[in-house]
Amino acid sequence: MLYSPVQPMHIPDGFLSTLVSIVLWVISAISVAYALRRVGKDLGERQAPLMGVLAAAIFAGQMLNFTVAGGTSGHLLGAAIATILLGPWAAVIVMTTVVSVQALIFQDGGLLALGANLFNMAVVGVAVSYFVYTSIQKLARGKSWGVFVVGALAAWFSIVIASLAAALELALSGTSPANIAVPAMGGIHMLIGVGEGLITVGALTFLYAARPDLLHIGEAAPKGSAAVWTGGLVLAVILAVLSPLASAHPDGLEWVAEQQGFLDTAQGPLYNVIPDYVFPGITNEAFATIVAGIVGVVIVFGVALGVAYVQRKRPTT
Amino acid sequence: MHLHFLDPYQHRASPVHALDARVKFVLTLAFILTASLTPVAAWPVYILLLAVILSVEILSGLGVGYVLKRSALALSFVLAALPVIFTIQGQTLFTLPIGAWTLTASVEGLERFVSVALKSWLSVQAAIVLAASTRFPELLQAMRAVGIPRLLAAMFGLMWRYLFVLVDEAMRLMRARAARSGRGTEAGSRSGGSVAWRARVAGGMAGSLFLRAFERSDRIYVAMLSRGYDGEVRALPLPPFTGAGRLSLAAGLAFLGLLLIFGIAFWG
Amino acid sequence: MHHSIEIEHLSFSYPDGHPALRDVSLHIAPGEKVALVGPNGAGKSTFLLHLNGILPAPAAKLPVTGQGQVTVCGLPVGQKTLGRVRAAVGLVFQNPDDQLFSPTVFDDVAFGPLYQGLDRADVERRVTSALAAVRMDGYARRVSHHLSAGEKKRIAIATVLSMEPEILALDEPTAGLDPRARRALINLLRDLPMTMLVSTHDLALVRDLLPRMVIMDEGKIVADGPTDGLMKDGELLEAHGLERPA
Known part of the structure; x- marks a missing residue:
C-alpha cells in the first residue's frame, strides 16, 4: 500500500464526544474564516493557485518517507514549512485544505472529528510554527543559519504541541485517560517531530540554494502577525502546561468528561416505559440480552439480504 | 503514469x-x-x-x-x-x-x-x-x-486537480532515489547512510517538489489570467x-x- | 480593416536583466496562419505572453522593463483594454496540465466564458460548441487528469475556443504527442478559421499547416516570409538551430 491512511495525528470519528467535536468545529471555522479574509486582503489574486498547488505538494510530500529504524519511517506533516513559505494566514488555508481533502477522500481523520483535526494541525500547528519561527528569526537577525535552526525547531514544536492538543481532546472525550494518552501521544510525536524537523531543514536547504527569494529572510513581518505570534505563544504554553498537569491528575479531566458525558445525554431518557428490561416482555436480563442480540442479527441480515435480493431482481441498468 | x-x-x-x-x-x-x-x-x-x-x-x-x-x-x-x-x-x-x-x-x-x-x-x-x-x-x-466559502472550495478543487500531478512527481523522485540506492559489495560496509542524511535527502526531494509547485502555480496563474481571471473566484450557480x-x-x-x-x- | 496583430518595436527584459525581446515588429493579417520558429530561449514564449498583456506584467507586478506597442484586433494592449484583449486572443500553453486547472473538463472550458460574465445558458452553449469544435463532445464531465496527452491538448484548445477569440496563439502544440494524436491535432487546427500564431520546433507541422514562417533568434526576428521559400534555405535554418523536415 503506497498511501497509508493511518497517521496518529488524524483522529477518526467516534473517538471524540459530540460536544468536543462541535466546540472545536466552531473554533476552527472561525479561525479559517478569519484567515480567508486576511489572505484575500493581504495577498491578492496571485495567491489562489499558489495555495491550491502547494496544498497538493504538501500532500504529495507526505509520501516522501524515509526509513528511520526497525520498519518505521518518518515523513512530513507540513504545517511548519507551509508557515515559513507562505506566512501564517495562507498556511492556515493550505493546511485546512490538506486535512479536509484527506478526510473527505481518504478517510484519514473523521468528518465530525475534522473540526478537531483542523484545530490541531491547521490552527495550533501553524500558530506554534509561526511563534517559534518568528521568535528565533529575531534572534538570528536575518542570518541564514537562523532559517535552518528555526525550521527544525518550528517543525518539532508544531508536531509535539499539536499532538498534545489531540491527546487532551481524547481525554476530554473520555475515550483515552489523560495519564496514558498524553505521554503516549506526546512521546511518539517527540520522535516523529525529529523526522519532521530533519525533512523540513532538508527542504529549506534545497529552497535556500535554488530560490532564496521564496524564504523572505529578513523581510518585515506581515501586518497582524503579532496576534498570531501571541496566539502561538498562548496555545503552546497552555498545552505544554495543561497536558502534564492533566496527565498527573487524570481524575480531574475524567470528571470533566463525565460531566460532559452527562451533558451529552442530559435530555434523555425521554420515555421511561420499560426501564428495567433489556428486551420488552422478558424479565430475565441475560436471556433478554441474548434475545436482543438474536433479534439484532436477524434485523441486520434480513435488511441486508432483502436489499441484495431486490438489487438482484432489478434489471441491469 | x-x-x-x-x-x-x-x-x-x-x-x-x-x-x-x-x-x-x-x-x-x-x-x-x-x-x-x-x-x-x-x-x-x-x-x-x-x-x-x-x-x-x-x-x-x-x-x-x-x-x-x-x-x-x-x-x-x-x-x-x-x-x-x-x-x-x-x-x-x-x-x-x-x-x-x-x-x-x-x-x-x-x-x-x-x-x-x-x-x-x-x-x-x-x-x-x-x-x-x-x-x-x-x-x-x-x-x-452547505456554505463553505468559495475561495476554500476553489482551494479544494485545485488541490484535488494537482494532487495527482504532484503525487506522480513524488513517485518519480522516489523511483529515481531507489534506482540509485545501491549496496556496497565490501563486507561490513553499511549502506544507506545515517538517519539524518536520509532525512536530508527526503527533505531535498520535498524541497524540489515545493519548488516545482511554486513554479507550476506561476504558470497556472498565467493561464488563468489569460482567460480573464481577476482574483475573484467565480462559479456557476448550483443546479x-x-x-x-x-x-x-x-x-x-x-x-x-x-x-x-x-x-x-x-x-x- | 485592421490587422489582427500589429507589433511595433517591442523590446523586453526579465528582472535579471536578460533581454528576451529586442525591437520586434510584426504584422499579421486576419485569417493568416503563421509559424514562429527558432531555438530554445529565442524569446518565442515571451513574445506570445505579450499578445494578451500577461507581459509586461501590469497585474503580476514584476519589476520588468519593456517598451514598444502591441495592438491586437485594433485594440492597443494596456491596462484598460486587458479584458477585451484576453477575450480576443486565445493563448494555449505548452503544458496542458498548467492550463487545465479545474476538477472537470466542463469547469475548465467554462472558466473563460464565466469570467466574461455570461449567464448559465450561454456558458453551457459555449462549452458544448467548443468541445464539439475539438471533437471532444461528451467529455464535459470527465476529469482532466485521466485524459491522454492528445485529449488534454484538445481540451486545452477548447478552453480558449469557448471564449470565441479572433486569434489563436499556440505554444508548442505538438510537443509530447504520439504521431496519431499529432496528426489529429493538425487536422483540427486546419479546420479552425481564426488567425493563428504557432510557436513550434515541429517544422513538418509548419510545412503542412502554416504558409508563413517567422524565425526568431536571441530575441530578434531574423527572417519572415513564405514557408516554402524559407524551408529551401538550409543554411538559414541551420544557423538558427533548425533542421529541414524529411
Whole structure:
C-alpha cells in the first residue's frame, strides 16, 4: 500500500464526544474564516493557485518517507514549512485544505472529528510554527543559519504541541485517560517531530540554494502577525502546561468528561416505559440480552439480504 | 503514469451513485452525528445503524467486502481507546496481573471501548461510501451548497486537480532515489547512510517538489489570467434540487432522527 | 480593416536583466496562419505572453522593463483594454496540465466564458460548441487528469475556443504527442478559421499547416516570409538551430 491512511495525528470519528467535536468545529471555522479574509486582503489574486498547488505538494510530500529504524519511517506533516513559505494566514488555508481533502477522500481523520483535526494541525500547528519561527528569526537577525535552526525547531514544536492538543481532546472525550494518552501521544510525536524537523531543514536547504527569494529572510513581518505570534505563544504554553498537569491528575479531566458525558445525554431518557428490561416482555436480563442480540442479527441480515435480493431482481441498468 | 488508484471514486450504475451529492453529503454527516450521539451500550441502535450502512453498501453496488477492507485500514486508532477498559471503574470483568501491577477490566469500561470502536467503524464506513460513490467535483458542489466559502472550495478543487500531478512527481523522485540506492559489495560496509542524511535527502526531494509547485502555480496563474481571471473566484450557480432529492433527504434525516430518539430514550 | 496583430518595436527584459525581446515588429493579417520558429530561449514564449498583456506584467507586478506597442484586433494592449484583449486572443500553453486547472473538463472550458460574465445558458452553449469544435463532445464531465496527452491538448484548445477569440496563439502544440494524436491535432487546427500564431520546433507541422514562417533568434526576428521559400534555405535554418523536415 503506497498511501497509508493511518497517521496518529488524524483522529477518526467516534473517538471524540459530540460536544468536543462541535466546540472545536466552531473554533476552527472561525479561525479559517478569519484567515480567508486576511489572505484575500493581504495577498491578492496571485495567491489562489499558489495555495491550491502547494496544498497538493504538501500532500504529495507526505509520501516522501524515509526509513528511520526497525520498519518505521518518518515523513512530513507540513504545517511548519507551509508557515515559513507562505506566512501564517495562507498556511492556515493550505493546511485546512490538506486535512479536509484527506478526510473527505481518504478517510484519514473523521468528518465530525475534522473540526478537531483542523484545530490541531491547521490552527495550533501553524500558530506554534509561526511563534517559534518568528521568535528565533529575531534572534538570528536575518542570518541564514537562523532559517535552518528555526525550521527544525518550528517543525518539532508544531508536531509535539499539536499532538498534545489531540491527546487532551481524547481525554476530554473520555475515550483515552489523560495519564496514558498524553505521554503516549506526546512521546511518539517527540520522535516523529525529529523526522519532521530533519525533512523540513532538508527542504529549506534545497529552497535556500535554488530560490532564496521564496524564504523572505529578513523581510518585515506581515501586518497582524503579532496576534498570531501571541496566539502561538498562548496555545503552546497552555498545552505544554495543561497536558502534564492533566496527565498527573487524570481524575480531574475524567470528571470533566463525565460531566460532559452527562451533558451529552442530559435530555434523555425521554420515555421511561420499560426501564428495567433489556428486551420488552422478558424479565430475565441475560436471556433478554441474548434475545436482543438474536433479534439484532436477524434485523441486520434480513435488511441486508432483502436489499441484495431486490438489487438482484432489478434489471441491469 | 496516472495514479487512478488514488481516486477512491468507483463507478457503478446504482441509486446511491445517482443520488444528489448534496443529499448524500448531508446524510453522511447526519449518520456520523447520529453514531456519535448514540449512548454507550445502546446495542440495538448500533445494530440498526450497521444494518443501514450495510444496506447502502449493497445498494451502491460497491459491495460489503470492498468497504470493510478499506474500513479495516482506518481502525488501528482503536488502540488509543484500549486503556478505558481498565481505567473506568465498575463491575469487575477480569484482572490482568502484570508484574507488580494488576489491571482490572470493568464491564463499563469494556462497554465504553466497544461503543467507541463501533461508532468509529460505522462512521468510517459511511465516509467511504460517500467518497466511493460521489465524484469529487460533485462533492465540491455539495460543500458549496452547505456554505463553505468559495475561495476554500476553489482551494479544494485545485488541490484535488494537482494532487495527482504532484503525487506522480513524488513517485518519480522516489523511483529515481531507489534506482540509485545501491549496496556496497565490501563486507561490513553499511549502506544507506545515517538517519539524518536520509532525512536530508527526503527533505531535498520535498524541497524540489515545493519548488516545482511554486513554479507550476506561476504558470497556472498565467493561464488563468489569460482567460480573464481577476482574483475573484467565480462559479456557476448550483443546479436546482429535484423532488426526489428532497424526499430522500427528508426521509433519511427523519429515520436517523427516530433512531437517535429511540437510542436516547432507552439507553440515555 | 485592421490587422489582427500589429507589433511595433517591442523590446523586453526579465528582472535579471536578460533581454528576451529586442525591437520586434510584426504584422499579421486576419485569417493568416503563421509559424514562429527558432531555438530554445529565442524569446518565442515571451513574445506570445505579450499578445494578451500577461507581459509586461501590469497585474503580476514584476519589476520588468519593456517598451514598444502591441495592438491586437485594433485594440492597443494596456491596462484598460486587458479584458477585451484576453477575450480576443486565445493563448494555449505548452503544458496542458498548467492550463487545465479545474476538477472537470466542463469547469475548465467554462472558466473563460464565466469570467466574461455570461449567464448559465450561454456558458453551457459555449462549452458544448467548443468541445464539439475539438471533437471532444461528451467529455464535459470527465476529469482532466485521466485524459491522454492528445485529449488534454484538445481540451486545452477548447478552453480558449469557448471564449470565441479572433486569434489563436499556440505554444508548442505538438510537443509530447504520439504521431496519431499529432496528426489529429493538425487536422483540427486546419479546420479552425481564426488567425493563428504557432510557436513550434515541429517544422513538418509548419510545412503542412502554416504558409508563413517567422524565425526568431536571441530575441530578434531574423527572417519572415513564405514557408516554402524559407524551408529551401538550409543554411538559414541551420544557423538558427533548425533542421529541414524529411
